[in-house]
Amino acid sequence: MKRESLAAYGFLFPALILLSIFVVFPIGLGSLLSLFRYNAVSQPHFVGIGNFKEIFSDPVARTALFNSILYLIVVPVLQLGSILLALLLNREMKGIRIFRMLFYIPVVTSIVVVALAWKWLLAENGLLNGVLLSIHLIRNPIHWLTDPSIALYSVMLVTLWKGLGYYMVIYLAGLQGIDPQYEEAAKLDGASSLQIFRRITIPLLKPTIAFCTMISCIAALKVFAEIYVMTEGGPLYSTTTAVYDIFDLFMNQLRLGYASSLGVILAVVIGLLSYLNYRFFKQGGFEAY
Amino acid sequence: MKPIKPLRFLGLLVLAALFVGPFYWLIITSISGSGDVFAFPPRLFPAHPTLQNYSQVWHAVPMARFFLNTCIIVFCGTFLTLLISALAGYPLARMNFRGKNIIFLILIATLMLPEEALLIVNFLTCAKLGLIDTYIGVFLPSIASVFGIFMLRQAYLSIPTELEDAARIDGCGRFSMWWRILLPLVAPSLATLAVFAFVGYWNSFLWPLIILKDTNMYPLSVALTWLSGTFSTNFRIVAAGAVLAMLPTLIVFLALQRYFTKGLISGIGK
Numbered sequence: 001m002k003r004e005s006l007a008a009y010g011f012l013f014p015a016l017i018l019l020s021i022f023v024v025f026p027i028g029l030g031s032l033l034s035l036f037r038y039n040a041v042s043q044p045h046f047v048g049i050g051n052f053k054e055i056f057s058d059p060v061a062r063t064a065l066f067n068s069i070l071y072l073i074v075v076p077v078l079q080l081g082s083i084l085l086a087l088l089l090n091r092e093m094k095g096i097r098i099f100r101m102l103f104y105i106p107v108v109t110s111i112v113v114v115a116l117a118w119k120w121l122l123a124e125n126g127l128l129n130g131v132l133l134s135i136h137l138i139r140n141p142i143h144w145l146t147d148p149s150i151a152l153y154s155v156m157l158v159t160l161w162k163g164l165g166y167y168m169v170i171y172l173a174g175l176q177g178i179d180p181q182y183e184e185a186a187k188l189d190g191a192s193s194l195q196i197f198r199r200i201t202i203p204l205l206k207p208t209i210a211f212c213t214m215i216s217c218i219a220a221l222k223v224f225a226e227i228y229v230m231t232e233g234g235p236l237y238s239t240t241t242a243v244y245d246i247f248d249l250f251m252n253q254l255r256l257g258y259a260s261s262l263g264v265i266l267a268v269v270i271g272l273l274s275y276l277n278y279r280f281f282k283q284g285g286f287e288a289y
Numbered sequence: 290m291k292p293i294k295p296l297r298f299l300g301l302l303v304l305a306a307l308f309v310g311p312f313y314w315l316i317i318t319s320i321s322g323s324g325d326v327f328a329f330p331p332r333l334f335p336a337h338p339t340l341q342n343y344s345q346v347w348h349a350v351p352m353a354r355f356f357l358n359t360c361i362i363v364f365c366g367t368f369l370t371l372l373i374s375a376l377a378g379y380p381l382a383r384m385n386f387r388g389k390n391i392i393f394l395i396l397i398a399t400l401m402l403p404e405e406a407l408l409i410v411n412f413l414t415c416a417k418l419g420l421i422d423t424y425i426g427v428f429l430p431s432i433a434s435v436f437g438i439f440m441l442r443q444a445y446l447s448i449p450t451e452l453e454d455a456a457r458i459d460g461c462g463r464f465s466m467w468w469r470i471l472l473p474l475v476a477p478s479l480a481t482l483a484v485f486a487f488v489g490y491w492n493s494f495l496w497p498l499i500i501l502k503d504t505n506m507y508p509l510s511v512a513l514t515w516l517s518g519t520f521s522t523n524f525r526i527v528a529a530g531a532v533l534a535m536l537p538t539l540i541v542f543l544a545l546q547r548y549f550t551k552g553l554i555s556g557i558g559k
Binding site: 004005007008009010011012014015016018019021022023024025026027029030033040085088089091093094095096099101102103104105106108109110111112113114116117118120121127161164165169218221222224225228229243246247250251256259260263264266267270271274 | 292293297300301304305307308309311312314315318372373374376377379380381384385386387389392395396399401402403405406407408409410411412413414429430431432433435438463464467488491492494495498499509510511513514517524527528531534535538539541542543546549
């Protein structure tokens with residue numbers, strides 16, 4: 001037994017040492033740092049919960065947290081969209097594999113490439129406005145990324161576009177685990193496709209939906225690269241999210257303590273949301289994970 | 290196998306255009322001459338296709354160096370991720386030892402934790418270790434991947450124990466058992482993890498952006514944003530850079546598709 005323990009820790013050693021340095025240690029020190037004012041040059045100055053108080057009166061940090069939570073709108077749209085996409089692709093038919101592959105390409109592409117392409121497509125004189133103008137759907141170009149009231153939603157569109165293929169593949173796997181007999185039985189009883197979708201497909205997919213919703217919520221709360229490439233948090237902070245603000249406070253303003261306290265708040269929000277997800281979906285098979 | 294019904298096929302075609310359209314437009318832009326870009330209605334193919342943008346981006350910025358940087362980071366990161374996951378997954382699947390439950394708990398907890406919340410301290414740690422502007426600094430914090438460890442643990446669990454019993458009777462030690470018997474058997478899972486790690490490191494962005502100050506050390510993802518800042522008025526050049534940057538992941542994906550599907554499915558524990 002003792003020898004086995006020794007051997008086990010031998011195998012685990014590289015993983016444990018790295019996780020201690022780069023995950024466990026930063027949790028501790030990061031939480032501690034959130035109680036200090038620190039600019040990486042002079043000595044840290046203890047301010048207690050001063051940083052947290054400041055966050056709730058700081059319009060930028062408040063906007064950032066609000067925008068991050070608002071970003072959760074993409075989650076239900078993304079999940080419903082990818083379930084429908086998976087249903088569309090679930091039949092074994094000639095050529096269907098090619099479509100599955102095409103829908104997955106955005107997933108393996110760098111978010112920077114995706115965001116750059118969309119930045120130009122959504123530009124005032126970009127292709128999207130050009131198309132909409134030419135079919136007379138709009139009279140004036142839409143300021144997709146420069147109007148503070150819609151910029152965040154335009155960025156969400158890109159997150160949605162990039163994520164659909166990822167969740168689609170997971171749902172396809174989930175759908176393939178459903179016994180086709182259920183659907184056939186329901187059809188014999190005269191159920192419509194909408195009824196089959198609501199009463200059979202969705203309930204049986206529940207474990208998969210739970211998993212996807214959880215990771216999708218976490219990803220939405222952490223959105224960064226899209227913002228950095230497409231809008232840099234603007235216009236007027238309308239697309240500044242929590243991670244973007246942390247990055248800005250840390251890299252541009254050198255407010256390391258303050259940025260850490262925003263990081264602590266973000267981690268708490270993510271933890272809370274994961275717990276809620278767990279509670280919400282528990283009944284119906286989260287035990288599988 | 291039945292052919293796709295016409296209506297469904299039409300719907301799929303429209304969707305495919307939505308997914309592939311932006312990439313097509315990016316490629317077309319990258320081979321367009323100066324007059325072609327804002328031509329409206331947009332041309333499906335440029336009037337004067339040219340490779341000039343590619344040669345320009347290759348000469349204006351050290352693209353070869355960016356490729357080399359990316360390759361070094363991706364190769365070392367992927368290799369070490371596989372090694373560490375293959376090592377750590379084994380005792381978690383096969384051995385009984387003190388503290389196993391606690392280690393499990395810690396691993397699951399870190400799976401939930403946003404690495405964005407750890408950035409600042411990790412930057413300070415890397416600064417202390419002298420890892421700013423080094424390749425090691427880019428991949429070191431992420432090579433102990435909990436996702437990878439769990440994936441390999443799952444793979445070891447699916448191997449029948451009789452094999453090890455037989456090997457033990459033959460006097461095989463723990464390490465050589467892992468190296469000679471188990472590792473070859475989990476090769477398919479290692480391959481799956483490798484493609485995910487490859488794409489992950491190739492596309493990683495926020496951490497390299499923070500830890501690298503010297504543009505000569507940039508991987509392609511960070512270099513692209515720098516490029517688009519520098520050439521903001523001429524995005525045909527940036528488009529050429531973007532196409533070059535996405536090509537390798539696209540090729541890996543097209544060649545090794547089945548591993549992606551398998552990885553996603555095993556990732557959710559089925």
